[in-house]
Amino acid sequence: xxxxxxxxxxxxxxxxxxxxxxxxxxxxxxxxxxxxxxxxxxxxxxxxxxxxxxxxxxxxxxxxxxxxxxxxxxxxxxxxxxxxxxxxxxxxxxxxxxxxxxxxxxxxxxxxxxxxxxxxxxxxxxxxxxxxxxxxxxxxxxxxxxxxxxxxxxxxxxxxxxxxxxxxxxxxxxxxxxxxxxxxxxxxxxxxxxxxxxxxxxxxxxxxxxxxxxxxxxxxxxxxxxxxxxxxxxxxxxxxxxxxxxxxxxxxxxxxxxxxxxxxxxxxxxxxxxxxxxxxxxxxxxxxxxxxxxxxxxxxxxxxxxxxxxxxxxxxxxxxxxxxxxxxxxxxxxxxxxxxxxxxxxxxxxxxxxxxxxxxxxxxxxxxxxxxxxxxxxxxxxxxxxxxxxxxxxxxxxxxxxxxxxxxxxxxxxxxxxxxxxxxxxxxxxxxxxxxxxxxxxxxxxxxxxxxxxxxxxxxxx
Numbered sequence: 042x043x044x045x046x047x048x049x050x051x052x053x054x055x056x057x058x059x060x061x062x063x064x065x066x067x068x069x070x071x072x073x074x075x076x077x078x079x080x081x082x083x084x085x086x087x088x089x090x091x092x093x094x095x096x097x098x099x100x101x102x103x104x105x106x107x108x109x110x111x112x113x114x115x116x117x118x119x120x121x122x123x124x125x126x127x128x129x130x131x132x133x134x135x136x137x138x139x140x141x142x143x144x145x146x147x148x149x150x151x152x153x154x155x156x157x158x159x160x161x162x163x164x165x166x167x168x169x170x171x172x173x174x175x176x177x178x179x180x181x182x183x184x185x186x187x188x189x190x191x192x193x194x195x196x197x198x199x200x201x202x203x204x205x206x207x208x209x210x211x212x213x214x215x216x217x218x219x220x221x222x223x224x225x226x227x228x229x230x231x232x233x234x235x236x237x238x239x240x241x242x243x244x245x246x247x248x249x250x251x252x253x254x255x256x257x258x259x260x261x262x263x264x265x266x267x268x269x270x271x272x273x274x275x276x277x278x279x280x281x282x283x284x285x286x287x288x289x290x291x292x293x294x295x296x297x298x299x300x301x302x303x304x305x306x307x308x309x310x311x312x313x314x315x316x317x318x319x320x321x322x323x324x325x326x327x328x329x330x331x332x333x334x335x336x337x338x339x340x341x342x343x344x345x346x347x348x349x350x351x352x353x354x355x356x357x358x359x360x361x362x363x364x365x366x367x368x369x370x371x372x373x374x375x376x377x378x379x380x381x382x383x384x385x386x387x388x389x390x391x392x393x394x395x396x397x398x399x400x401x402x403x404x405x406x407x408x409x410x411x412x413x414x415x416x417x418x419x420x421x422x423x424x425x426x427x428x429x430x431x432x433x434x435x436x437x438x439x440x441x442x443x444x445x446x447x448x449x450x451x452x453x454x455x456x457x458x459x460x461x462x463x464x465x466x467x468x469x470x471x472x473x474x475x476x477x478x479x480x481x482x483x484x485x486x487x488x489x490x491x492x493x494x495x496x497x498x499x500x501x502x503x
Contacts, residue, residue: 046166048192052260055169055189062173063187063265068129068251071186071264072122075138075155075199081120092152094118095145096128096136097246099398113401115145128249130258133398135246138199139206148244151206156185156199157218157276158247159225163233163390164193171229176267181225182279183268188247190262191254192393195247196225199270213286215242219421220284221276233390237350240422246402255394336366340376346425349389354422356380356403361419363407370407377403416481468493472501 046054059065066074076094083089096116103109118124128134137146138156164172172194175181188195198221204210219240226238248254250264277285300307339362343355356377363373377400384395416427475487484498491498 049256049260051165052189052191052254052256054166055164056263058166058169059187059189059265063267066186066250066264066266068125068249068264069122071250072118072125074185074266075197076120076122076140079120080153080203081118081140084119084121084123091120092140092142094122094124094136095141096125096134096249097146097402098128098131098134098252099401111397111401113404117144125249125251129251130261131249131252133401134249134252135402136249137244137246138197139244140203146244146246148211151244153203154200154206154214154243155203156197156270157221157243158245159196159198159218159222160190160193160239160241160245160247161196161226161231162193162239162393163231165232168230168232169194172225175230182221182271182276185266185268185270187265187267188250188262189254189265190248191256191260192390193231195262198276201270201272204273211243216284217273217276217280217286218243220280223281223284224279233350237348237424239350239354241354333366333368336362336368336373340380342425342427343380346423347384347387348424349387349393349395351423351425352384352387352395353399353403355384355425356400357406358419358423360403360406370404373407374400374404415483468497469501472498473503476503 056065072094080091082091082093094117096118097113098116099111100114101109101111116124116127138154138158139146139151140153140155141147141150142152143150161172172181176183182198184196185199186195186197188197204214206214222238222240223235226235228235231238248262250262252262254260254262273286336359339359343359347355359377360373362368363370378397381395381397381400388394419425420427471491471493472487475491476482479486484495484502487493487498487502488495
């Protein structure tokens with residue numbers, strides 16, 4: 042009877058086979074290719090106003106004590122890339138193919154996207170051979186790099202030209218990455234079924250070449266150069282229509298046009314300089330005076346729906362709920378770390394433990410930019426269905442008719458417009474009723490359900 046290959050033996054077999062086919066590169070060579078010379082800031086020279094590479098690593102207060110408290114630390118890397126030395130051999134060091142302003146890897150600080158990285162887990166030798174076959178036969182776009190991360194691969198598609206990370210481009214870029222993940226992680230390239238694939242955003246950090254894999258100190262993350270850099274137009278050809286990034290989405294509306302189309306926004310943001318964000322925070326509306334109710338509710342949903350494959354996204358979502366409910370960072374960090382033993386107990390695939398490092402990396406999501414994270418996005422990423430407000434089996438039109446009938450009994454005068462144009466009060470009620478039934482809903486969804494004019498919806502939106 043054949044002896045089962047261990048994960049560490051499998052790691053070495055992958056490296057040996059990839060070395061025979063492709064060029065293994067050093068961490069410096071890899072990151073120099075991701076961030077070409079001259080693209081990052083210069084240490085000590087404030088006149089060079091350019092973004093930087095930032096990586097996050099975990100540090101123990103007592104390096105000699107494996108049980109010592111672990112905390113996360115960001116390191117800024119300038120154009121000379123000397124700062125990468127700190128990640129060499131690190132137990133846990135992650136970054137993304139994104140350059141940032143400031144000192145933190147947050148969506149608000151993101152400046153340029155230099156590529157997409159797809160996390161492909163559950164890759165044995167058969168799955169690696171299938172992945173290479175699909176690449177060689179143009180079933181999949183040829184990646185720039187394959188990174189042996191231990192149990193799987195990080196599949197990098199570097200871009201010929203970086204994309205400025207304007208906020209209106211975050212969603213279409215994430216959507217394109219979602220489509221790429223769907224085709225790269227398929228029934229042949231992973232021994233984990235596609236229904237459990239992990240979808241991650243463009244800001245997701247990944248273990249850095251030269252740092253440790255989950256297998257330990259003797260098994261570093263290794264990078265292999267496979268193909269050339271690519272373009273959005275090329276990647277678009279491989280994904281389904283719904284995931285393609287169109288030219289229109291790359292268009293940035295001039296301020297003068299925005300002033301004409303969105304005068305209230307222009308007055309608030311440009312004239313008054315108000316940069317505050319309206320948070321998607323329904324805790325007070327739905328749960329009364331308990332600011333923790335929505336947050337605690339999500340922990341309960343995790344308890345029912347977490348599995349090996351969605352745990353990181355569950356914690357990332359817990360962090361977004363903390364932001365929605367104005368819960369401080371220390372509390373959510375403490376709560377998340379307390380969940381680690383239970384989440385780790387859900388491990389199905391050997392050596393795929395859920396650790397404290399996963400929690401620290403998820404804290405990329407502790408940023409107001411994720412305050413409006415939608416229920417649909419949460420469901421897509423965590424695979425946990427979220428029940429909407431019930432209408433007792435009634436269709437939207439029937440539900441609204443019943444609500445209006447009840448209102449007529451409670452307050453027969455409710456339709457009186459008090460001088461308003463005929464029907465305007467009714468439309469206001471329709472919009473408000475729809476919002477009450479869909480506290481997380483958007484104006485676009487309201488328009489789709491009610492067929493009201495978008496201007497009317499904006500007028501009565503509360």
